[in-house]
Amino acid sequence: MSAPILAYENLGLVQGAGWLFRGLDLHIGARDRLALIGRNGAGKTTLLKCLAGLIETDEGRRTIQPGTKVVLLEQDPAVAGFATLRDFTLAAPDAPPAHAVDAIAGQIGIDLDRPAATASGGERRRAAIARALAQDPQVLLLDEPTNHLDLAAIEWLEDWLGRYKGAFIAISHDRTFLTRLTRSSLWLDRGGIRRTEVGFGGFDAWTEKVYAEEARAADKLDAKLKLELHWLERGVTARRKRNQGRLAKLHEMRATRAAMLGPPGTAKLGLANDDAKTKTVIDAERVTKRFGERAIIRDFSLRVQRGDRIGIVGANGAGKTTLLKLLTGELEPDEGKVVRARTLTGIVIDQQRKLLDPDKRVRDILADGGDWVEVRGVKKHVQGYLKDYLFAPELVDARIGTLSGGERSRLLLAREFARASNLLVLDEPTNDLDLETLDLLQEVIADYDGTVLIVSHDRDFLDRTVTVTLGLDGSGKVDVVAGGYADWVAKRKAPAPKPARQEPRTAAAAIPPKRAAKLSYKDQRDFDLLPGRIEEIGAAIARDEAALADPDLYTRDPARFQALMTAIGAARQERDAAEERWLELAEQVEALAT
Template structure:
């Protein structure tokens, strides 16, 4: 029997800045119903009103029309994209100032799993430290409804995996805004889409969103053509470009796979950077960055250890174990050891690893900003680089879009080609009318997109992107993938966005915190596959686990963190049926997860909805049934686990 919603927005309309953001004369009023166990992806272009919708749900603003109904006692907690740390001396001070102030020991319990020291002064904390503190504060408040705005921003892969595991066990409802497609595909079961003032809902996880979006736009285009509404079609040029862009990207992915195959032939089976080549001289002539036998160390006090080193590929060495060989006379932690790589013109290099593992150091070595302790890095004198950092620090709020792009003029030089600034804005999914808008009133995502537009216009043959996907909406991510694919220079990308790396890079450099760098032809999934294969081999060699679990990469994969046992429970012997369920349910849960993943892959085919709507509906229903069974199986297993473990 379906449970009643915990929150309803009915007939909501809201004006903002003199225009109707929701509802009003041009759009239907907004309706939203959230069930007790909903896992909702909130999708919408930057500036569509996603964060404003969160504020309506959280009762921080009042709608001009409509009604908000909430289940009595409902605890709503918001994980903000950019929380304000002003007035909080330490991260713990910030965490204890939540609307539903949690106990300090509850914050510490979560913080310890995330690997964050809550006594860190908030003023000097990094983006990753602040994000972890915000997560600890939000989760420790024990929400019934959790609203998350870009929760994976500034998180490394280990922290993202921990958060996914926590949310998978979470008993309440959540709504999430995220650019991280992998995160959304793994966790969401329904999608709400905020589009031009209208909110649509579909009972499919994010895996089926692309096909749904395309079907909606195709239907709108057909309706407009029947009415001969050419002006309406012109007004929706962005939407009409979605299908064309997706089809072009299919061709680009084919090309990317070919490039990866060619690169794989150059890397030896051991994964070392000594390349086996069909034509050594030809390869050398195309090389733009050559690193040979590079070592880099820092004094132990100067470099943070990787966050939660037990969750990355091998433990981070302590100063006592890592200072035996630095080849540069530097006592302390070795960040990069014996690294060799030739980067060719046109290579797309992805750099992944936990925070503190050495990604930034490696990037600085490859671009000449840092010198190695030993070994050498040779950089072509013809390289002209553009660096797009994650701070977006150069976007002055008092300037207009025209001033940022064209120094106040009407024309912009785009890598040697003269373009009108308003036409160039359309290339980056802006309405040309924003040309005289001040940067300060734009959303974070719009500012990030504007920065990309400006930097990609510069003439260069080396592009360095440091966490480029933060604050971008999904359509801008598609555009960024397209622009990178068309870029005729070399690209270095540091990112924790797994889907983005899988669709853009030809070679992945994986740092494990020990100083060793894996070199893998392909994207994030290829690197993960190599890690799994290596861990399986190691697991066979050492069957004895360490007390309290084992480290990923040291012998076998670390288990996902499990919830603490309920207090007061005492373990007891199970009945035959209970024991059988306890043993067999984990396998059944895995089977259901595989079936859900397979179904969502089928739904992601943009042709399926229009070619066979009945099959699309059947697969969607099958996914929902599998999710319901998986949820019931998980709850049943957890109950049995509590009985067994006490």
């Protein structure tokens, strides 16, 4: 193993009344791609600042190879006090050259002459990325780099980091981002740190093994420690197992929705019976909304059913917020109509976290200062309810200002989900959340009785939660796809049908072709056999993913690791194609029956 270019030995830091962490040893190689994982409040951001040399620690020694430049991309770029975003990008202690900043800014799509005071979260994030990358660092420390970025910008950043020659450590809630880019993982847990030479794709399986080993060791320890470890294991691994069952239910709901959507390209959800119509909570018909000459939404129709989970995706400026406001009644369409059920009562959880006064206590937010919180009509003790959202009960009297960004987001979720409602509107809900809280949020959404509208750029989160995806490309058209983000991408990449070849018109050609009375032999065979084949492929994917979860596989047998990755990718493509083919045949069978 080559010498590290950045290291910290015996790192310790006191925060508040005790040690935030102590005895940490970290060594970063020249080409490391590391995921830094840990619960909100574990100290992930603080650890990155220690590595960057921005915090003086209470213990430990930091060493760095001469000439190594370390750059921290902070979670919340401090643009206040600068006239423009350009001024911000050129004000770093080791400021990059202006031409280098402009080159990155042009690629990621940010106008650096934008006034800093009015810049959006996405614009501030893009400016910070341009400043960080233009400094040509040997080590990049990335704190939630995809926050507030749209899908195009995230994919650009992934491509840039894939070609990057240096080392990076990334804190991110974006599972897809971490899975695609990282090759090793650092787990900050209960004041200590562990490292495994497995990327984020194998992280869950590795942590479950660690918890299982600790639980076995705890048999010899006192009962209090054993109970603590049991709670940790149940709170993490058991939740993941339950979510597997919820994912299976989600796929069933998507299949039902696919049948309702009708032929590809048909936006209106056609429901055949009166019972289905009574379940409608929002009915949008031929809706168009313009701002000036530009049609942001054009000729959009959708029938939202009770219990639907609707994801809205697209680039910044494509019209996601406009579409959300049209569906919820905050905006009225210029053409068409939107009818909402009279009984619809909604909760909106937005990106700004406006309700959280830093001087208030956790108890004040959840229970108006008391000991009991009413959770959808049922009284619960505030400390017990805190545990449901992964908080230690003793935090009940903590000030909001002392909580991390992720803990504040989790607290807001706990407050809002306690209220009775039948419509939940989530605007970028995954920002600042840790991965365990994301698991919890998926669980709460799955168990929610009402309808959910979600605007998000988190691809994995959408794939795990939504039944229908509304995809906007900026032209005014809205694609309506049964499934998640991956299903929308697959639809966009599907080749357009070739135009029919024009033949000279004859009398015979004028006679309409006779409608087939049944499927052809090949189509009928595919229709009968494909469900079994889809199950076989799914079993093969599960088998290969289980093998891939071996934490020592990459180090022991990198060729087999790569072969498994390739096989899983090919199998997923085959399964997607088989599912598409079967759905097409199912539509033909339904048409023949009418």
